[in-house]
Amino acid sequence: xxxxxxxxxxxxxxxxxxxxxxxxxxxVSQPEPQSVAYFQYLGKTGVTVIGxxxxxxxxxxHTGAVIAVxxxxxxxxxxxxxxxxxxxxxxxxxxx
Numbered sequence: 374x375x376x377x378x379x380x381x382x383x384x385x386x387x388x389x390x391x392x393x394x395x396x397x398x399x400x401v402s403q404p405e406p407q408s409v410a411y412f413q414y415l416g417k418t419g420v421t422v423i424g425x426x427x428x429x430x431x432x433x434x435h436t437g438a439v440i441a442v443x444x445x446x447x448x449x450x451x452x453x454x455x456x457x458x459x460x461x462x463x464x465x466x467x468x469x
Contacts, residue, residue, distance in 0.1 A: 419433060424443060433456070
């Protein structure tokens with residue numbers, strides 16, 4: 374009758390000698406100009422909006438803040454009453 378204890382010991386030793394996976398390098402690229410929409414905040418205090426398509430958080434910290442957002446989230450952000458879509462501005466507060 375074979376002993377199952379040896380098999381467990383061998384399996385344990387194999388898992389202990391495995392190497393950790395190599396880290397994968399990733400780069401965050403800036404979106405193409407066509408893939409960006411700009412929104413200005415009209416409210417009185419700050420607000421954070423989460424884009425429904427990208428799940429990115431967009432923080433509008435003060436009245437008049439203009440932020441570049443992913444165009445995929447643009448349609449949903451346009452429905453927020455305190456946000457207004459604007460043309461590209463030189464005073465963009467933050468790009469995502």
